[in-house]
Amino acid sequence: MSDNPVQGLLQTALSGLNGMMDVNSIVGKPIETSDGTTIIPISKVSYGYFTGGSEFGSSSSTHMPFGGGIGGGATITPTAFLVIGPSGAQLLPLDMPKDSLSRIIELTPQLLVSVREWFDNGASSRPQ
Template structure:
């Protein structure tokens, strides 16, 4: 016969397993009309605890009555925190952070290649328009 604590633990774990799956961490993709795919990304933490105690039973004369009384309980919890969105467009992949503190830095890093291209094009246009020095 299984110990009662096993039943408590199995119930808690099966309920947690139903709540947390891969679609909880990386959500279902959403495709926009222009072909961009957006994937929500979350951080998931979960845990559970179970415990119990067994008491020695007996009648008025101190004689055991077979099964010992059992008292126990279990509980669990899940924490889901959104991290951001993975945005896939063509060959470009970006992470749009949901954390407002890092959003400025992420945006600057995303814009850096475009800014460098613009600066290079300005210098090349300036060189082409300068008259030759004699």
Template sequence: MTNSHPIEGLMTTAMENLKQIVDVNTIIGEPIQSPDGSTIITVSKVGFGFAAGGSEFGQVNSKSDSDQSSDESEQSYPFGGGSGGGVTITPIGFLVANKQGVQMIHLHQNANLYEKMVEVAPQALDKVKEILSNNQKGKETSD
């Protein structure tokens, strides 16, 4: 018999069951082939929480007084505990791959704002460089 604490068993059981629920196919779904040859993959956001706790309520002798020696007494504590966990899965969009390329289609428009900012940033920087260089050239010709 091992000397593992009862809470270890609670935590192991809860984590193994949550591990079975959350796998890569939960976040990135199974690919779906459409009739036009496009591949559609669902993308989800997964939230995960886990808690475990326990307590021992005092010392209880596991052997009778006549069976114990003073140095070799084994004592156990009554244990009370529990564990739990939760998973939330929120779909956020679809990844579509077809002949035209790969496109992310968001279900929520607010999430799309950041993607558009990243797409437009290089063009905006080029425009700023162009304006600054035109201002610099204008100053040189006026001098």
């Protein structure tokens, strides 16, 4: 079965997918902020492929012509951020819960504090 052309197509597809997908596709590179907080993006990776082939000609010949094809696709969807800061670690999912307005209101004070700190740090580094 080692000389089967379909097997060659399949090996080509799998080696291509292995080259595209690695652990950094799922758990992204950490992002460091000026206040020491680390943000790590988390994603969902989905991929699929198909392959097929057929031999044409009569069964009496020793070598039959082969026709085949391969196709595939992949998606990477961000799903959450892991935030590690002085107050601990928190997982912030990107899918909004049913009561998304409550979630936005809950996170607003944290956002305002971060924006204020950012402006304060930026203002102190400007030349006078």
